[in-house]
Amino acid sequence: MLTIDELKALGADTDDGITRCMGKEDFYLRMVKLALSDDSFEKMKEAILAGNLDEGFERAHALKGILANVSLTSLYEPVAAMTEDLRARKDIDYTDQIAAAEELLNKYRALL
Secondary structure (H helix, E strand, O other): OOOHHHHHOOOOOOHHHHHHHOOOOHHHHHHHHHEEEEEEEEHHHHHHHHHHHHHHHHHHHHHHHHHHOOOOOOHHHHHHHHHHHHHOOOOOOOOHHHHHOOOOHHHHOOOO
């Protein structure tokens, strides 16, 4: 079962997240579960690895918003950095950035 303490241990700003959810911890945890169940990361990864930087940017930008809304800060930060690289249309190898974010995502998803 997903808990506030587990999220904090992974670097989530749960105090901010709960505040965004009107102070309701149970609502916040439901929103986190929805965010972690979303397939936005996989779609972003697929687009970037296919070389579609425009779609990769759109997907990364949407994912960044999802993560910000539930204050999963430790995962938000690498996705935000990747979003900015994609916004600038940097033609770089995103493999390491994707892998680092995916590792964190998998740690969060393991809590479900």
